[in-house]
Amino acid sequence: MANDFVKWFYDLINTCNLLDATEFNSSMFWPDATAKVNLLGVDGECIESFQVEQSSVDVSCMLKDVVRRHILQFNPNLCDEGVRGRLDPHGLVIVLACGTLHNQHTVCGVFEQVNSPCGEIKAVLFEFSSHGLVGLG
Secondary structure (H helix, E strand, C coil), rough: CHHHHHHHHHHHHHHHHHCCCCCCHHHHCCCCCCCEEEEECCCEEEEEEEECCCHHHHHHHHHHHHHCCCCEEEEEECCCCCCCECCCCCCCCCEEEEEEECCCCCCEEEEEEEECCEEEEEEEEEECCCCCCEECC
């Protein structure tokens, strides 16, 4: 289930760089969705940070903006080391996804994302090198 979710999510977010892309939108999130994105430098220092609370529209717009501004493509590692899913006793699903980030045709970093498909992106982190984006975690 976690692999299917990660493949679906990143296939859609990767369409954000297309001019007519409309598939990645607020309907993918619960109305009270929350997300945080940290862009990190090579030494782990926070270069940029974005946080949106209680708004599916703002979450989808913020994620699209970051992807478009840095011309990002996500390549999630869909094997066991890159995707983990957990179901807690109450039925809440938590998904961890890791992978590489690309801008245009260059690997520019890595990412990690903890997501609850029930509505909240716990953390999305990017790392930058001196040549540009290095990762998302």
